[in-house]
Amino acid sequence: MDAHRETSRNDASPEMQFVSFEIGDDTFLIPIERVVEFRIWSEPTAIPHSPEYVRGIVNIRGEIVPIYDVAARLGRASTNPSDRHVVVIVRGDDARSIGLLVDSVTDIVNVRTSDMAPMPKIDGGKATPFMTGVVFIENRILGVTDIERLVHETFPDSDAPASLAPPEASAG
Amino acid sequence: MNSEEENLKRIFFLECDELLASAEQSVESLRNDSAPEEAINALFRSVHSIKGGAGAFGMDRLAKFAHAFESFMDLVRKARAELNETSLDLLFDGVDVLRLLVEESQHGTPAPLVRYEAALIGLRRAAGLDDEPEAEGAAEPPPSFEPMAEAPAAAPTRQYKIRFAPGPRMLTAGVDPLRILRAVKALGTAEVEVDVSRIPDLAGFDPAACTLSWAVTLDTSAPRSELDDICEMIDDLAKVEIEAPAEPEPQPPAAGKTVTVPSVPARSPAPKQPPAAAPPASPAASTQTRREKPMATVRVDVPKLERLGNMVGELIITQAFLARQAAGLDTDEHRNLFRALDEMSQHIRDLADAATSIRAQPLKVVFSRFGALVRDLEKATSKRIRLEVHGDSTEIDKTVVERLSEPLTHMIRNSIDHGIESTEARLAAGKDPVGHLRLSAEQRGSQVVIELSDDGAGVNRERVLKKAIERGLVAPTATLSDEEIDGLIFLPGFSTVESVTSISGRGVGMDAVRETITEMGGQVGLASKPGRGTTFSLYLPLSLAILDAMVTVVARQYYLIPIGAIVESLRPAPSSIVQMDPQSRMLAWRGSMIRILSLAKEFSIAGAVEDPTQCILVVVRPAGSEMLALQVDDLIGQEPVVVKSLEKNYRKVPGLSGATILGDGRPALILDPPTLGSALARRRKHETQALTAAS
Known part of the structure; x- marks a missing residue:
């Protein structure tokens, strides 16, 4: 992508680097400093009592890291992963790490901060969870992934794991 | 130079923590012990070391106070001052103020002046220091109301x-x-x-x-x-x-001041000095040579220890990987390889033990605080209690020691509040009016067992059951065994106190205790006899990082069961399986009936073996709850595994205590029998309720 050329007009605002990935036909961005590594998809160890978008856990250099299906997390159909799918290991502010299962990683793009805008508040922000803002590139508008929220908002109420127990344990 | 001094100070404060803990312990044993010499000497050494450091760093208030403290103890040691309630209180208070002063020097939080002055005056008066000239460099002028200052007899020069x-x-x-x-x-x-x-x-x-x-x-x-x-x-x-001159002194020349001096030669003998054992210059003169301290110890930052622990963990994983790679090879052809693998495995085990022992700390560190707690609770409840402590030199992982303080405090409060009866009630029951609380620790295999026993009234099962039914924790029609009723006190939100007391706190009950212990990979047990008392047992792993586990398979996935919880593994005979209803089966085992928990069903794993007679049942006894038979497809074998946190990047998962990394580099889940058991109990309660509703 020639985004850097696109942004090289007389604009002195600083640049940020993003990694772009695709889910279906949509492209999303992750701030590059959040990305730890990329891995080819391989079946993780399944973990019980977890929401559907948690595909399991993997060993990343001795740490247990959960893999989230980004499509499922965004409320779309779950991914049917193959060895062409990619897992992006990202790290939040407090060193919590997760893996994001995406269709593909496409590029590294430089974006001037003047080409960035906060997320428009449509429907009080409910329609666009997990996005911190948008970036304008080549007449396209791309969403910037909210890594902090992905990493931390594991569950609506992460302090009450009992509510996630299988139906037979919580029914009644 | 500046940072060097900062560093030395940091070490000094670290030492102070240990010294204060040991001082608290000494005071405590002074109170209980009939032979107080050892305790007073230990206390003296602690205070003395603090004084030394305080002096060197110019912490005048601390040094001055420690000095007065020490002088008083010196009199006690020489039996010039009586060891009675008053002087014990002085010592108790002295350690408290000492701690405040250390905090003052460390964090700049001023120690309350009133307490400091009161304690200082008390000690100085008791030590007869009032007539002593103010120490050089002391920050405080002598209190103006200094009592009964005798005119100092002009001491001879x-x-x-x-x-x-x-x-x-x-x-x-x-x-x-x-x-x-x-x-x-x-x-x-x-x-x-x-x-x-x-x-x-x-x-x-x-x-x-x-x-x-x-x-x-x-x-x-x-x-x-x-x-x-x-x-x-x-x-x-x-x-x-x-x-020193030969004249007799008012006090024997610093007797005991060198108590801790060992017979180790000084590391840095200055040249041109007579050797340590040189005869004194005059027959009457006493020559003292000061030497280095005895035990060679090194202070290590905790992150460095953690790194060591992590590397040992990685080594265990690599070793498992190697073993798996070698498993396909011919043992005769590669005899030397297999011998080396065996040896390496042994070395790694030893290394893991050594790494574990470095992290170990004596339980003394927490146990020593409970004397003061019990004294406070005695006053608050007007009950009379005697605390006995045993096995406090038992060592366990430092992290466990730190995290034990809160649950143990709660257990002691609980025992004093609910277990031990009032003095009147005890007398009426023909018991010793003084309640006995026994806190003990010992190592059993790869576990440390901590027990807290009281000789109180025991769990009031009637009341516990009534409360549990009221709170909807148990179906009104349920019939529970005594053990099951006792176990109810560990349920979240359970509390038998009608009114919240300031002692056992509010809301946080024994469930919090169990949770903390479980988080550390431990288990809680409870045994109670009506009228005789209650014993709580905590079973804790020696090391948090390494666990002996049985590797089992369910639908080609590995699940690990802590060896400590396993009673027996068996392939059940068809006749020993009792089908209760379509959803549940039981195992007839040694004359009792045990619930079978199919891991495949519990964890919704597809593709597992359904028929229990084609499976392996692992009978586990989670402390504090009923036995369970875990149904797995097969057993692989026993392995030491490195426990990795699921919570660091994910969250706590019911039924699991963590994960590990097996020889193939993939994570495997470690089961947590107590939470598996309570999940089953919860389900059973709902079943009971459903049945009750249906009938």
């Missing part, structure tokens, strides 16, 4: 000859020899001679090493102890010899 040779580390340790000389000089009139003979030529000159030594002739009327006090501050850093 005596002459001391002091030889003072700084060791090579004195300057780098941030101690200025000049300060020592000034302090000595302040005691009287001194004549100082400097010995320059050790100064090397320019080529060998090291500005960081002090090569000067001094000979001081001091005429003073100050007691010998003041001189000793100055010298003690530089115990480790210099060689000091004092020749």
